[in-house]
Amino acid sequence: xxxxxxxxxxxxxxxxxxxxxxxxxxxxxxxxxxxxxxxxxxxxxxxxxxxxxxxxxxxxxxxxxxxxxxxxxxxxxxxxxxxxxxxxxxxxxxxxxxxxxxxxxxxxxxxxxxxxxxxxxxxxxxxxxxxxxxxxxxxxxxxxxxxxxxxxxxxxxxxxxxxxxxxxxxxxxxxxxxxxxxxxxxxxxxxxxxxxxxxxxxxxxxxxxxxxxxxxxxxxxxxxxxxxxxxxxxxxxxxxxxxxxxxxxxxxxxxxxxxxxxxxxxxxxxxxxxxxxxxxxxxxxxxxxxxxxxx
Amino acid sequence: xxxxxxxxxxxxxxxxxxxxxxxxxxxxxxxxxxxxxxxxxxxxxxxxxxxxxxxxxxxxxxxxxxxxxxxxxxxxxxxxxxxxxxxxxxxxxxxxxxxxxxxxxxxxxxxxxxxxxxxxxxxxxxxxxxxxxxxxxxxxxxxxxxxxxxxxxxxxxxxxxxxxxxxxxxxxxxxxxxxxxxxxxxxxxxxxxxxxxxxxxxxxxxxxxxxxxxxxxxxxxxxxxxxxxxxxxxxxxxxxxxxxxxxxxxxxxxxxxxxxxxxxxxxxxxxxxxxxxxxxxxxxxxxxxxxxxx
Amino acid sequence: xxxxxxxxxxxxxxxxxxxxxxxxxxxxxxxxxxxxxxxxxxxxxxxxxxxxxxxxxxxxxxxxxxxxxxxxxxxxxxxxxxxxxxxxxxxxxxxxxxxxxxxxxxxxxxxxxxxxxxxxxxxxxxxxxxxxxxxxxxxxxxxxxxxxxxxxxxxxxxxxxxxxxxxxxxxxxxxxxxxxxxxxxxxxxxxxxxxxxxxxxxxxxxxxxxxxxxxxxxxxxxxxxxxxxxxxxxxxxxxxxxxxxxxxxxxxxxxxxxxxxxxxxxxxxxxxxxxxxxxxxxxxxxxxxxxxxxxxxxxxxxxxxxxxxxxxxxxxxxxxxxxxxxxxxxxxxxxxxxxxxxxxxxxxxxxxxxxxxxx
Numbered sequence: 001x002x003x004x005x006x007x008x009x010x011x012x013x014x015x016x017x018x019x020x021x022x023x024x025x026x027x028x029x030x031x032x033x034x035x036x037x038x039x040x041x042x043x044x045x046x047x048x049x050x051x052x053x054x055x056x057x058x059x060x061x062x063x064x065x066x067x068x069x070x071x072x073x074x075x076x077x078x079x080x081x082x083x084x085x086x087x088x089x090x091x092x093x094x095x096x097x098x099x100x101x102x103x104x105x106x107x108x109x110x111x112x113x114x115x116x117x118x119x120x121x122x123x124x125x126x127x128x129x130x131x132x133x134x135x136x137x138x139x140x141x142x143x144x145x146x147x148x149x150x151x152x153x154x155x156x157x158x159x160x161x162x163x164x165x166x167x168x169x170x171x172x173x174x175x176x177x178x179x180x181x182x183x184x185x186x187x188x189x190x191x192x193x194x195x196x197x198x199x200x201x202x203x204x205x206x207x208x209x210x211x212x213x214x215x216x217x218x219x220x221x222x223x224x225x226x227x228x229x230x231x232x233x234x235x236x237x238x239x240x241x242x243x244x245x246x247x248x249x250x251x252x253x254x255x256x257x258x259x260x261x262x263x264x265x266x267x268x269x270x271x272x273x274x275x276x277x278x279x280x281x282x283x284x285x286x287x288x289x290x291x292x293x294x295x
Numbered sequence: 296x297x298x299x300x301x302x303x304x305x306x307x308x309x310x311x312x313x314x315x316x317x318x319x320x321x322x323x324x325x326x327x328x329x330x331x332x333x334x335x336x337x338x339x340x341x342x343x344x345x346x347x348x349x350x351x352x353x354x355x356x357x358x359x360x361x362x363x364x365x366x367x368x369x370x371x372x373x374x375x376x377x378x379x380x381x382x383x384x385x386x387x388x389x390x391x392x393x394x395x396x397x398x399x400x401x402x403x404x405x406x407x408x409x410x411x412x413x414x415x416x417x418x419x420x421x422x423x424x425x426x427x428x429x430x431x432x433x434x435x436x437x438x439x440x441x442x443x444x445x446x447x448x449x450x451x452x453x454x455x456x457x458x459x460x461x462x463x464x465x466x467x468x469x470x471x472x473x474x475x476x477x478x479x480x481x482x483x484x485x486x487x488x489x490x491x492x493x494x495x496x497x498x499x500x501x502x503x504x505x506x507x508x509x510x511x512x513x514x515x516x517x518x519x520x521x522x523x524x525x526x527x528x529x530x531x532x533x534x535x536x537x538x539x540x541x542x543x544x545x546x547x548x549x550x551x552x553x554x555x556x557x558x559x560x561x562x563x564x565x566x567x568x569x570x571x572x573x574x575x576x577x578x579x580x581x582x583x584x585x586x587x588x589x
Numbered sequence: 590x591x592x593x594x595x596x597x598x599x600x601x602x603x604x605x606x607x608x609x610x611x612x613x614x615x616x617x618x619x620x621x622x623x624x625x626x627x628x629x630x631x632x633x634x635x636x637x638x639x640x641x642x643x644x645x646x647x648x649x650x651x652x653x654x655x656x657x658x659x660x661x662x663x664x665x666x667x668x669x670x671x672x673x674x675x676x677x678x679x680x681x682x683x684x685x686x687x688x689x690x691x692x693x694x695x696x697x698x699x700x701x702x703x704x705x706x707x708x709x710x711x712x713x714x715x716x717x718x719x720x721x722x723x724x725x726x727x728x729x730x731x732x733x734x735x736x737x738x739x740x741x742x743x744x745x746x747x748x749x750x751x752x753x754x755x756x757x758x759x760x761x762x763x764x765x766x767x768x769x770x771x772x773x774x775x776x777x778x779x780x781x782x783x784x785x786x787x788x789x790x791x792x793x794x795x796x797x798x799x800x801x802x803x804x805x806x807x808x809x810x811x812x813x814x815x816x817x818x819x820x821x822x823x824x825x826x827x828x829x830x831x832x833x834x835x836x837x838x839x840x841x842x843x844x845x846x847x848x849x850x851x852x853x854x855x856x857x858x859x860x861x862x863x864x865x866x867x868x869x870x871x872x873x874x875x876x877x878x879x880x881x882x883x884x885x886x887x888x889x890x891x892x893x894x895x896x897x898x899x900x901x902x903x904x905x906x907x908x909x910x911x912x913x914x915x916x917x918x919x920x921x922x923x924x925x926x927x928x929x930x931x932x933x934x935x936x937x938x939x940x941x942x943x944x945x946x947x948x
Contacts, residue, residue, distance in 0.1 A: 008410060008412045008413075010490060011406040011410035012413065014406050014491065014492075015402075015406050015412065015418060017399065018399070018403050018418060018462060018466070019418060021459050021462060022418060022421040022422055022425060023421075025425070025433060025437065025459055026421060026422075026424065026425035026428070027421070028436070029432070029435075029440070030433060033432045033433070034432075045439075088319070089323060092316055092320050092323075093320075097317070097320065103323075105572070106324050106328055107324075107327055108578075109327070109331075109571055109572070112516055112568055112570070112571035113567060113568065114519070114521075114522065114537050114563070114567070115520070115522065116520075116540060116541050116563070117520075120560050121330045121331075121333070121334055121560060122330065123544075124350075124553060124556070124557065127350075127553075130345060130346070130348050130350060130553065131350050134348030134350065135348065135350045135352075137348075138348055165326070165330065169327075173579050183673055185671040185673045186675045186677065188637070188640070188669070188671065188675065189669070189671060189675040189676075189677075189736070190677075191641075191661070191662045191663065192640060192662045192663060192667065192668065193688060193689030193692065193736070193740075194661070194663025194664075194689055194693055195688070195689065196692070197312070203680075204677050204680075207679035207680075208678055210679075225429055226429050228522070228523055229522040229523060232522070232541060232545075233522075233541050236545065247429060247431055251431065254435055255527070260435060264432070266431070267429065267431040267432040270429045271428050271432050274427055300649075300656055301649065301656050301657075301658035301659040302647070302648070302649050303648065303649075304646060304647075305658070305659045306659070
């Protein structure tokens with residue numbers, strides 16, 4: 001039986017479907033999309049090459065530029081907000097408190113819900129006529145304003161609020177696992193040194209959680225680039241262009257406006273963005289592994 | 296007895312720091328719970344009550360009619376059949392997608408970590424890259440390719456898409472899991488004459504049961520919560536619950552029925568939530584495992 | 590003279606489970622006290638209680654004449670060194686040494702002076718800018734000791750500081766700690782389960798078992814006059830030989846009888862005389878190979894194993910179905926099966942009564 005003598009053949013055979021996916025789907029379709037971005041394709045693919053014309057058009061589109069700016073603001077605040085709140089929650093849960101598992105369950109449950117659900121809940125909460133604003137006003141504070149979802153200047157922060165609500169639990173779980181992994185004797189040493197608790201978290205524990213938090217931050221950042229569902233559900237890009245994001249811009253041009261060339265150009269830029277964002281991390285990990293001799 | 300000098304255990308004093316700690320925790324808990332609470336009370340109110348603008352007030356009478364409407368009568372555009380078709384579509388999409396992707400991912404992880412055939416690292420690298428890249432770049436060519444083989448807008452098509460896009464994460468998790476299995480186990484089985492598949496089914500899969508559970512849960516919530524792929528690939532007859540929910544809430548003509556909307560939202564969220572609450576620790580393990588190597 | 594550390598009626602319990610039973614110890618200034626015992630005997634718990642890292646159930650702890658039972662660890666005037674070193678991983682050696690001082694708000698020049706002094710004392714000068722991960726185990730432990738020293742306090746606590754090191758480094762660092770104590774003259778309390786560390790370092794050893802001190806005495810006293818069977822068996826390698834039998838007092842001096850053996854006890858200094866069941870204990874180094882020539886009571890038997898150890902050897906021989914050991918200096922020519930009749934020097938032996946305590 002050849003399988004017994006050459007068992008690696010079975011392994012290679014078992015991986016064939018995955019090879020097919022990797023080559024055809026991941027490489028093939030990406031290559032096709034990138035090719036389309038250099039053509040004048042509209043509803044159907046065309047093979048008339050127009051060079052970088054689609055990219056020029058893309059970067060002269062106010063909507064695309066707005067969406068880039070939005071995703072940057074959203075991304076920075078969302079990742080920072082999740083990291084900060086998640087770390088604080090983890091530190092609080094780490095302080096030997098009562099009902100720890102109940103609190104942990106409460107802080108993490110939004111992460112189990114979809115972005116669509118998250119977006120719809122917060123759209124309702126922030127509804128200016130019937131939501132929190134109306135409730136607070138009916139308590140007597142007549143000038144209270146919480147109209148973020150309909151306010152051009154604030155809508156992006158409404159997205160951040162909903163996003164942080166959904167994602168902070170993830171960071172909490174990762175940070176808490178890290179904190180629990182720190183030796184008890186470091187705590188003892190710090191108490192003998194008379195370091196205040198907050199200082200222990202900032203100066204001793206936070207630096208040790210660096211790699212774990214960086215991984216969590218990466219995970220969230222990848223989510224930011226893909227941000228689509230939550231925007232569609234919560235604001236649908238509005239008011240105006242104030243919450244347009246690149247992923248939505250691409251989807252709209254791909255399926256709504258039948259503007260294939262422009263959409264694929266946008267998608268290519270997005271992929272470049274991911275590569276630029278990930279490459280330094282991967283390189284750092286690679287170099288560190290090589291330094292340790294494990295690469 | 297008043298103790299004149301220190302003796303025995305330190306008297307426990309409630310410090311300001313401790314009070315602050317619990318205050319922070321309770322406020323945070325409020326922030327996280329309020330939306331859930333609001334959603335539930337809104338779904339149990341009548342529209343007349345909602346128009347009063349007291350979003351946090353408890354409903355005066357429990358009114359379940361919004362739930363019934365959401366389940367079987369809410370309108371998407373002009374069709375009014377509720378979200379129940381979406382629910383069953385999501386079940387039909389999610390169950391086979393999870394089973395298939397977990398199986399293929401487990402085989403991949405096993406083959407990549409314990410057998411390391413030629414080019415294994417290249418394949419793994421390609422998969423990881425595929426997992427990082429935004430879906431938008433794959434979508435249009437995939438739609439065209441699937442239309443060519445009549446899989447576009449079909450149940451089989453959307454399942455295939457979920458399996459494909461699930462492979463990077465599932466493979467990663469299983470590979471990391473099997474890497475920690477001592478290689479000697481595999482070698483011993485090979486000395487005993489077992490082949491690739493026999494070792495997989497009789498030795499490795501039973502060892503990996505906890506991982507199978509964790510990954511299945513992760514994939515289940517992930518696929519249930521998907522919006523983008525369902526929107527593009529499922530077709531009108533197979534739209535998953537998330538897409539139908541968004542249609543109900545955001546494309547209604549005329550007055551919005553917030554109570555129905557919230558009931559539909561809860562119905563959509565309830566499956567992943569039940570999984571989460573029943574299996575909290577596994578879920579936590581899953582996302583922690585997924586995050587370690589992102 | 591005022592004690593450096595004084596423990597008064599200390600009790601530590603978790604619910605019904607008692608870890609330290611009502612205990613009192615006074616430790617003199619400049620004393621080196623070792624807490625020795627098997628794992629789970631409560632020695633680390635006791636040390637943590639002194640440091641203030643462990644809540645106590647009852648009793649008082651005094652350090653340098655001050656009741657510190659309710660004080661925070663940092664206010665107790667102690668420095669502590671841990672088994673895992675517990676260095677702050679992301680800080681350089683210099684920051685590890687100075688962090689506590691900076692938080693305490695000491696003047697910069699004072700901090701620098703102290704760090705420099707400590708670094709010189711522990712030969713850390715060249716390592717100050719390295720991270721803990723870049724140090725060897727021995728260097729890490731020297732930094733950990735340094736972190737205790739910069740506090741410039743009177744009492745140092747060591748919690749199994751050498752357990753994570755390999756045998757060679759352990760010996761080196763042991764000598765360094767001893768020198769440090771001689772130079773600084775601080776009070777040191779040192780927890781270990783290693784009897785060699787205890788015997789070489791201590792002014793006094795407290796041997797603990799199940800939260801109770803079995804014997805608190807100088808290393809020599811503990812080695813030569815163990816207070817009970819537990820201490821006798823715990824200290825010494827190879828372990829003390831034990832023979833069970835009974836003491837009979839005819840009309841003259843007492844005699845120990847066991848399996849046809851009769852040992853005249855007139856050379857033994859009793860602290861509590863009694864007749865009846867007893868255990869005779871003698872260390873391998875207190876047996877003389879040729880008993881008859883030394884006019885000592887002999888225990889005849891056959892050699893079973895010879896373990897040469899370079900400058901000395903341990904000889905195992907069977908007597909009445911039990912294996913006894915005997916330490917010999919120099920080379921040994923005996924073979925397994927040879928007949929021997931070693932003599933026991935009763936003046937150096939120990940006798941224990943039925944309850945295990947020394948007679």
